Amino acid sequence: xxxxxxxxxxxxxxxxxxxxxxxxxxxxxxxxxxxxxxxxxxxxxxxxxxxxxxxxxxxxxxxxxxxxxxxxxxxxxxxxxxxxxxxxxxxxxxxxxxxxxxxxxxxxxxxxxxxxxxxxxxxxxxxxxxxxxxxxxxxxxxxxxxxxxxxxxxxxxxxxxxxxxxxxxxxxxxxxxxxxxxxxxxxxxxxxxxxxxxxxxxxxxxxxxxxxxxxxxxxxxxxxxxxxxxxx
Amino acid sequence: xxxxxxxxxxxxxxxxxxxxxxxxxxxxxxxxxxxxxxxxxxxxxxxxxxxxxxxxxxxxxxxxxxxxxxxxxxxxxxxxxxxxxxxxxxxxxxxxxxxxxxxxxxxxxxxxxxxxxxxxxxxxxxxxxxxxxxxxxxxxxxxxxxxxxxxxxxxxxxxxxxxxxxxxxxxxxxxxxxxxxxxxxxxxxxxxxxxxxxxxxxxxxxxxxxxxxxxxxxxxxxxxxxxxxxxxxxxxxxxxxxxxxxxxxxxxxxxxxxxxxxxxxxxxxxxxxxxxxxxxxxxxxxxxxxxxxxxxxxxxxxxxxxxxxxxxxxxxxxxxxxxxxxxxxxxxxxxxxxxxxxxxxxxxxxxxxxxxxxxxxxxxxxxxxxx
Numbered sequence: 370x371x372x373x374x375x376x377x378x379x380x381x382x383x384x385x386x387x388x389x390x391x392x393x394x395x396x397x398x399x400x401x402x403x404x405x406x407x408x409x410x411x412x413x414x415x416x417x418x419x420x421x422x423x424x425x426x427x428x429x430x431x432x433x434x435x436x437x438x439x440x441x442x443x444x445x446x447x448x449x450x451x452x453x454x455x456x457x458x459x460x461x462x463x464x465x466x467x468x469x470x471x472x473x474x475x476x477x478x479x480x481x482x483x484x485x486x487x488x489x490x491x492x493x494x495x496x497x498x499x500x501x502x503x504x505x506x507x508x509x510x511x512x513x514x515x516x517x518x519x520x521x522x523x524x525x526x527x528x529x530x531x532x533x534x535x536x537x538x539x540x541x542x543x544x545x546x547x548x549x550x551x552x553x554x555x556x557x558x559x560x561x562x563x564x565x566x567x568x569x570x571x572x573x574x575x576x577x578x579x580x581x582x583x584x585x586x587x588x589x590x591x592x593x594x595x596x597x598x599x600x601x
Numbered sequence: 602x603x604x605x606x607x608x609x610x611x612x613x614x615x616x617x618x619x620x621x622x623x624x625x626x627x628x629x630x631x632x633x634x635x636x637x638x639x640x641x642x643x644x645x646x647x648x649x650x651x652x653x654x655x656x657x658x659x660x661x662x663x664x665x666x667x668x669x670x671x672x673x674x675x676x677x678x679x680x681x682x683x684x685x686x687x688x689x690x691x692x693x694x695x696x697x698x699x700x701x702x703x704x705x706x707x708x709x710x711x712x713x714x715x716x717x718x719x720x721x722x723x724x725x726x727x728x729x730x731x732x733x734x735x736x737x738x739x740x741x742x743x744x745x746x747x748x749x750x751x752x753x754x755x756x757x758x759x760x761x762x763x764x765x766x767x768x769x770x771x772x773x774x775x776x777x778x779x780x781x782x783x784x785x786x787x788x789x790x791x792x793x794x795x796x797x798x799x800x801x802x803x804x805x806x807x808x809x810x811x812x813x814x815x816x817x818x819x820x821x822x823x824x825x826x827x828x829x830x831x832x833x834x835x836x837x838x839x840x841x842x843x844x845x846x847x848x849x850x851x852x853x854x855x856x857x858x859x860x861x862x863x864x865x866x867x868x869x870x871x872x873x874x875x876x877x878x879x880x881x882x883x884x885x886x887x888x889x890x891x892x893x894x895x896x897x898x899x900x901x902x903x904x905x906x907x908x909x910x911x912x913x914x915x916x917x918x919x920x921x922x923x924x925x926x927x928x929x930x931x932x933x934x935x936x937x938x939x940x941x942x943x944x945x946x947x948x949x950x951x952x953x954x955x956x957x958x959x960x961x962x963x964x965x966x967x968x969x970x971x972x
Binding site: 404405406407408409411412422437438441442444445446447448449450452453454455579580583584586591592593594595596598600 | 673674675678680681683684687688690691692694695704705706720721724725726727728729730731732733734735736737738956957958959960
C-alpha cells in the first residue's frame with residue numbers, strides 16, 4: 370500500500386509517505402509557509418521512494434481541529450490530489466495525530482491529553498489511550514472549550530502534548546490533579562502519525578470519496594447573524 | 602442514497618509512472634479546468650482554448666452562489682465563505698467534468714483565481730487546483746480575478762479584439778482599464794471610496810432592502826418615475842476618470858429621511874440613484890475611450906448586468922461611434938469560465954506556476970506580465 374499523508378493544521382507543516390512497510394516523512398516548523406512547502410515535500414518523498422504519483426493508493430489528511438486556514442489547506446490539497454488520481458481519502462483527527470507524539474510509556478492505565486491552543490482563550494482537546502497495537506482509543510470526544518472548564522476522564526497517569534500545554538500549563542495541571550508523567554508543549558500533529566492512523570482505517574475499509582473528506586473545525590460559531598446582532 | 606465509502610484499490614490500474622517533464626509542456630489544445638473562489642461564489646468551468654472563437658471552446662461551467670448563506674449576516678463572512686468553498690468545490694468539479702464528458706486525466710492544465718480577493722476563500726480554490734494539476738502532472742496557473750472579468754466578453758460571439766477600454770464594475774471594484782493587448786493593462790480610473798456595486802448595496806440597505814440589495818434596488822428603479830428626485834453625477838464636473846460614489850449614498854439618505862418613505866417614493870429614489878450611477882459611468886466611459894483613442898468598450902463585472910447601464914452605454918456607443926461588448930449575464934458575475942479562459946490564454950503562451958500554492962489578496966492588474 371502506498372499512502373501519502375498531509376498535516377498542516379498547526380505550526381508544523383508535514384507530509385509522510387507509507388510505501389510497503391516503510392514510512393518516510395518531511396516536517397518543518399514553517400508558520401506561514403505551509404502552502405508553499407507541501408507539494409515540494411511530497412515530490413521529495415515520492416522521489417526518495419522511487420514512486421510516481423500514480424502509484425499512490427490513498428491520500429490521508431489531518432482534518433483538524435487546528436488553524437482554520439491550515440486545516441482547509443491540507444483538506445483542499447488532499448481533495449485535489451485524490452480527485453485527480455481517482456483515489457479515496459482517509460481523514461484523521463489532528464488531535465489523535467498529536468496524541469501519538471507522546472512516548473509510549475507501556476502503562477495500561479495511562480492516558481494522553483492532546484491539547485492545541487485554539488486562541489481566543491480556548492483549547493482544542495481530546496483524551497486517548499493506546500490500544501497496544503499502535504493505534505488509539507478515544508476516551509472522550511474532541512472539543513473546543515476553556516482550559517478552566519476542561520473535564521477529563523479517570524486515568525492512572527497522564528501524558529500531555531500540544532501547544533495548549535505551553536499556553537495553559539498551570540490551569541491544565543490543576544485539571545489533571547497531579548503532575549503529568551510526560552508533558553511537552555512544543556509538540557504538533559505530524560503527518561507521520563496521520564499516515565499511521567490512516568493506514569489502519571484504510572485497511573479497515575474506512576475511506577471516503579474526496580468530496581466527503583471535509584475539515585473539522587470544532588469552533589463553528591464564527592459570526593453573529595443580524596438577528597443575533599439585534600439588527601433585524 | 603449514501604455513496605459507498607469503501608474502495609477497492611488495485612495497483613494494476615496505473616502501471617506507467619507519470620513523466621515529471623509533462624508538467625513543463627504547454628496545454629496543446631487540451632481542456633483547461635478553471636476554478637473561481639475569491640469571494641462568495643464557487644465557480645468551475647472547462648474550456649479548450651480556441652484562439653479565434655474562445656466561446657466555442659467552453660465545454661462546461663458550474664456555479665454555486667453563497668448569497669443566501671451570507672444574507673443572514675448582512676454581508677459576506679470570510680470564514681463562512683471559505684468553509685462553503687471547501688464543501689462545494691469538488692462536487693462542482695465533478696459536475697463540470699460530467700457535463701463536458703471528461704475525466705480528470707483528460708485535462709491539460711488547471712487555472713485558479715489567485716487574487717485579488719478573500720485570502721481564505723482564494724486558498725481553497727488555489728490549493729485544490731494546484732494539487733489537482735500536481736497529481737495530473739499538468740501545468741497550473743494562478744489567474745488575476747479582474748483579468749478574468751475583463752476577458753469574459755471574449756467568450757461571446759464576435760469577441761472584441763484589443764486594443765479596447767474595459768469598464769469593470771462590481772461589488773468590489775469600479776475600474777476603467779485600457780487594454781492594449783492581453784496582459785497589458787493600464788488603469789485609467791478607479792474608485793476613491795465605494796465600488797459601484799457596493800454603492801448599490803449600501804443604498805438599498807439604508808432604504809430598508811435586505812442584503813444584498815443592489816439587484817433589488819435596480820428592480821425597484823424600474824417602477825420609479827424619472828425626474829421625481831435628482832442626485833448629482835459625482836466627479837463628472839472636473840477632468841479625470843476616477844469615481845466616488847459614497848457622497849451619492851449620503852444624498853439618498855437625506856432624500857429618504859425627508860420623504861414619506863412610501864413604496865412609490867422608494868422606487869422613485871431608486872430610479873434617480875440608478876440614473877446618477879449609470880450617467881456617471883457612461884460619462885467616464887466616453888472620456889476613457891477618448892483618452893485611450895479606442896473604439897471598443899468592454900463591460901464586465903456584476904454591475905455590468907444592470908439593464909439601464911447596458912442600454913445607456915449601447916445608446917452612447919451608437920451616438921459617439923464606439924462599439925460595446927457585454928458578456929452574457931452569467932459571466933458578468935463571478936464565474937469559473939472567465940478564469941478558465943484567462944488561464945488557458947496564459948498557459949497557451951507557456952506561463953505556469955511553480956508548486957507553491959500562492960494567493961495574492963491584493964494584486965494590481967498592472968503588475969501582470971503580457972500574455
